[in-house]
Amino acid sequence: MTAPVQTPRHGGKPAGGGRERAFRVALYVFLTVTSLIWLAPLLWAVYTSLRDYEDTARNGYFSLPESLTLDNFGKAWTQAELPHYYLNTLLITIPALVLVLLFSSLVAFGVSRFNFRFNLALLMLFTAGNLLPQQVIVVPLYRLYLLTPVPEWLSDSGLLLDSQLGIVLIHVAFQSGFCTFVLSNFMKTIPFELSEAARVDGAGVLRQYWQVVLPLCRPALAALATLEFTWIYNDFMWALVLIQTGDKMPITSALANLSGQYFTDYNLVAAGSLLAALPTVLVFLVLQRQFVGGLTLGSTKG
Amino acid sequence: MAVLDQPPATAPATADTAAPGQRWPGRGRRRATSLSRADQLVLGLMLGVPTVLHVALVWLPTLASVVLSFSEWNGIGGIEDIQWVGLDNYVDIVSRYPRFWPAVQHNLVWLFFLLVLPTAFGLLLAVLLDRKLRFGRFYQTSFYLPMVLSLALVGFIWQMMYQPDNGLINNLIGRAEANQINWLGNPDLNLYAVLVAAGWRHAGYVMLLFLAGLKAVDPALKEAAALDGANAWQAFWRVVFPVLKPVNIVVLVVTVIEALRAFDIVYVINKGRNGLELVSVLITDNVIGESSRIGWGSALAVILLIISLGFIITYLFQVFRREERA
Amino acid sequence: MARFSPRSPLSDTAGVLPPLGRRSMLKGLLATAGVAALPGLAACGSGGSGGSTDTVTFGSNYSDAVPKGAVQSVMDAFTKAQNLKVTVNTKDHNTYQEQITNYLQGRPDDVFCWFAGYRMQYFAGQGLASDLSDVWTDIGANFSAAQKEASTGADGKQYFVPFYYYPWAVFYRPSIWQQRGYEVPRTFDELVALAGRMKSDGLIPIAVGQKDGWPQMATLDYINLRTNGYEFHMNLMRGKEDWQGAKVRAVFENWRRLLPYYQENALGRTWQEASDSLEKGEAGMMVIGNQVLEKTKGQLDDLDFFAFPEIDPAHGVDTVEAPIDGFMLSRKPGNPDGAKKLLRFLGGAEAPVLYTKANPSVIATNAQADTSGYNKLQRKYIDFVGQAKHLTQFLDRDTDPRFASDAATNGINAFLNNPNDIDSVLKGLADQAKTIFTG
Structure with missing residues (x-):
């Protein structure tokens, strides 16, 4: 199928005015939020690993740290x-x-x-x-x-x-x-x-x-x-x-x-x-x- | 170029003695026209050694498993200790093994879920990421990262997420103190909780496959679709998506196989019990470990194999039919 | 045609080909081959099946830091006493257990760790362990008749040297009970009534962690032993009684009376997490073995236990569930004489003392072992087990492993999830028992 149409390789989309810009903004917001949600479980593990066991035993895991440490590692x-x-x-x-x-x-x-x-x-x-x-x-x-x-x-x-x-x-x-x-x-x-x-x-x-x-x-x-x-x-x-x-x-x-x-x-x-x-x-x-x-x-x- | 530096000392293939088993090139493709005896030997070794290894370690054991599925054997001793029981294992499994049908059902739910949500989401992400973006690499990495982690780690991470009193999720939705939700302990809920974790991994995988596919689509094609004045949505479904058909098949099969092979994550979480039964877990429980019921486990394996083969054959048919046409 | 092609292959070829040519690839391959050969060479000296006479190999599942160190101190003492080296092959206990069948048929170590009861008899019966009767003539005096029974195979020969045991009972914190005025229940009715009181006092009556699938087997065992007695229980375990019969039904009916007092989400919690709630005083009691002692080292002063209470006076509390860990001799040990020396040493009075000194949470089976270093609970345990008429080994050690790990575990879980559907749970168990106990 795909007859190669002779068009120049495009770098970015042609600048498309306000609608295009709104789309770009929405796209960045969506991707940023989603990727943060995607990273959340991993970050949660990292956060846990940086906390002292006594600290989390006292305050629970869902709390602000008393201190952060690499001791666990x-x-x-x-x-x-x-x-x-x-x-x-x-x-x-x-x-x-x-x-x-x-x-x-x-x-x-x-x-x-x-x-x-x-x-x-x-x-x-x-x-x-x-x-x-x-x-x-x-x-x-x-x-x-x-x-x-x-x-x-x-x-x-x-x-x-x-x-x-x-x-x-x-x-x-x-x-x-x-x-x-x-x-x-x-x-x-x-x-x-x-x-x-x-x-x-x-x-x-x-x-x-x-x-x-x-x-x-x-x-x-x-x-x-x-x-x-x-x-x-x-x-x-x-x-x-x-x-x-x-x-x-x-x-x-x-x-x-x-x-x-x-x-x-x-x-x-x-x-x-x-x-x-x-x-x-x-x-x-x-x-x-x-x-x-x-x-x-x-x-x-x- | 290194090749060209070599003096043409070896006989420049003049006598075109076509090797047995080798056909003359057809359909306009130019192929190697002839092979010297040494080359035949080399080629035979190139193909032969990996093939022998693959057949010996993958296909022979598979066939042996099929044979063993007609036996009753505790895995101890030699062939003389094996009792042959015909189809008994299969009959017993479908009629009086309480975990079997739930496991099949869970595999099907798993398959359906993976096919719908993470696959669609992975496609969406791929389409969105297939353009020049600032931080594009960052986005791609965050979505793909879960795929790199071992399932043991994924299982552990999600146990920390789902923990009733200390987990992130219950704390975020305010159900950690009272009215705790037992994400992984409640047999009506835990399959879906685990599917979220599996989907978390799978979406990145699918994204990657589609991204590779999209990058390979002629940019001119995407361009032309955009210039047609069709809006992006229509352009994608009408012009780009059909070109992706081969990738779609790969994704479909990868998803099906992932769903049927799913094992590690539930095994890490609770050994695949209490609502997380899967056929692969039942096989493992019966063939590995102290409680060896090789015949029984092999029969379960064969059932899984037959289901997988259905998909494998469809897939191969699709992929290699194009080959034939090419 | 929308086809992918590698970046302009022709231009690439010219520049890239020579560097990635033969030499670098060959180097890579050689390095790989070298790497592949390394482990073989490096490990040459330590092989297990070599059959050398100055070394005994020992397969161990004592993988946690404390027990691992304790085993090492025992082995060091042996080396010193007998001038025989011991090579310890440690694997984490889950892996060890999952591998056992393959391990014993593959290249087992001379002496390996295992459990008493049916689980020992099973492998002895399959010819995967060696007869230890001659070792027992030397060490027999150190052990009780019940312990010897638990070390004896179906053919009447001994295959096992007991090392220590961890009896199961109901644990509680005396300070909390005193404060609330609770008394130790003597009968099952009293237990249920006490649990009810705890519930209305805002406590979780019974801490439960069944995520790993086995801890609740003890409760099933105890209720069966108290309801139907030792003989029936053992016959049921050997597949000689009907799981759908009235007697087993009665067991589950009794058990159901306890379930309203179980900690919620039992199947989503490990026993360690459950015992946390006991330690914190959130839960009133817990059916558990003395592994809880190892976990709650800091609070031993405020921990006590009582026997699982009586149901039928005919049986009283005559049986204690006291699983024994010990050692066996593999099928074809590389160094049989050395291995037997090691087993005699392990069955002697010195080894358990060394072990319990390094790991004070267990109780030695050896009657000659010095108990002066024991803590209060360990001493109480000795009486507790000593008074028992029968010892059982725990469901997964008293029955066919094929039945325990799949049918029993999942039957118990199904019952805990849906206590009102006893019929289908028992039917599932009975059906599977029929496919497993065919002999």
Whole structure:
């Protein structure tokens, strides 16, 4: 449909007089109020975490503070052994993130740049796989992991079970569906002439992928990296089923422990939870610029 | 360019020996014309390794779950300890499991709610934000931020919001002292209270998807619609929205799956009991934990799987039919 | 065509390609591989299944700071005494419990923490724990007959070493009761009447926090034990009685008399929050175990308890609900001899003293343990349990876990929500009991 009408790219709307200005004002008011409402629960948590437990015990949480303090953050940091669990989670999240982007870009490259008979079936397999509920696969997965030996240098358990490697692998397998789908759509927007030119110059498949297509996918990779970082970082189901040593647990379980222990001390638990969420918020803020641009889902082709 | 720096040492594909399984490009698209044997191998590995991993860890366990749903098994021992009971689990689940139908009902309410409110609101926000705005980044961030947080944190934050005597909401509406509203404890109310929290997260997600879609719409198209003299409302629904159809499908499916997969937030709040039962919670209760009833839980999983597959297939059909036409 | 395309790919390519070329990506990958290998290497020394003879591994759910420290002090003493290292694998208690089936079949530690009663028998019966009869010949003298019974599997062998217990009772603050002139109720009728008086005095009669789904099981147990007695209760727990029968119905009818005096919004509150209202004097009493002691450390002087009152004189108050925590030996321990040494140590007189010194809110099961350091309530507990004819372990430890965690929890919640619909609650319980207790 969409015949491209030759109009100059517009920066802002053409100045439209009083009605337009009224609309702009209303728009800003609406967006400001709404975004503040959206932030309210988070700000409430931040406010709680900054208050002393004795203070809130005396005056209730809905009150003006006697003083504000960062003590809760310090206490949560040590009580929940956050540094240890940050490291645990990053040891899972970062390899999983790199591998999932690598694997899914490989598959996406294959199915989007070459014409195989099974292209569509392969893509459907990956896409559908991502949409399955986690709970559907946990029991057989546990059995599979229990039966799969792994060299000791990769997993001290000698099995996929109770190893960070196992968690990384299931994240990669499970998340590669979504990433393959997004990346293959993105790659279809990259002109074929590019890889064709490389091919004529004698570049093999691997170099077409590595040096031509992949660099162009950076916006999509950045967007996916942000999303996947959040998802992998926040997951607790796989670890719950597949990790059996307390010291290997991810940060989500450290939090469970903290809130199990200081049940009624909302101030401390709020501080701990916010600290635990910090990496995902930071990653999001840093990569935000690429975010919307990269996540095209390639699906707005008319 | 790095590629061009390389001397064309390798044989410039002259003999066009089309690899088996590879078709000649059609419909005006130029594709790689031929593959050397090495390239075939590389390509096979590129596709093969991820596929094997995915199939082995996702699809095989799924099939195994289907098989296990016809069994009675406490999860201990080997295959010889499994009793095969045919369709008994399914019959018992629908006829004498008191939590099943409420859970299905809650999933449907969840789905309906997510489809209507947060989705519409996310679309609205996306349309409003798809223009040059001062503080545009700030607005976008505040709406999207909840999506970044773990559901454990979301559950915790909303427990603090909903707390009967100390929560923000009761205090703001003056119901903290007397006549407290038990947002999360009242089984007639708590599903909706939790849905607000879920919607809080979901709207940002939907906004983001639509925003990505809108940014991709040819600006000329929006411009042309505006120049037509149609007012913004009409222009949007008549011209822009139809172009967004693919995004709409993505949003629809993402929402459906989110609704069917919903789990963490109710699990964090009260383990999915007392009015917050969901099918995913029932599965978890039966397959994870001390009380393993693998067959029973697997049958529940298969029921959820069948419902999900209905949507997955519709979705794939929609998405890949376009593919075929392209 | 309204299609998205990456920002002018051609011009981008020229400038961007080389930097993001092979080298940086390769570096990234290598770093990743290194990172992935790290945990394996770093943790090499501490593996559990290695079967080394100088180390015993210990799976612990003592994850809160105080109990965790207390366990560590016990293990340190053991290491000193026996020259055997103990590697403690601590997981938070929720995770520990949710994982137990997988854990015991996967790579369990040599010795692991668990609970007495059916829950112990279940795993022993499944072959996931090892026989401890030889350990018991050495430590048997330290324990009562009831405790030995609670440590014995269905095959008559012992599988469990008891460590401490936390009996359940009705807690109150004596200062408030004195001030209002309340007296400890001896019968259920008196309890109901007292609750009525509290209500008209403006108190919340009974503090309740049922959000986690299990605390109210104690009330069901006690009313059943007082109405129908120990034998019936245990048979009901083993699926040998009908949940829709008249006897169970009577239990719920009795229970219903208490509900008007329950704290509102019971299902939205944790037991910790409920005990807050007891501590603050807003609530008159609460059915709870002695975990309340750990929570209310500051107010121990103004806290007391009494047995859940009598309903049928034939049964009196002869049974105390006193869940026991202890230790078991896993299926194929890597170091069986060391593990048994550790279990003997844990079942001896020294370990519980060390533990209760570091964590003074529990009561050691060991009769030889020195109780001189106990506080007033801990001493009262010893008599309280000592006089009991029977001990029960708590609903979720006396019945099939599949029945407890799903059917019983949700049946109780449904009853609390809708006390007038006993029929459908009991039908739900009976139906599920039939699908679970098939043996």
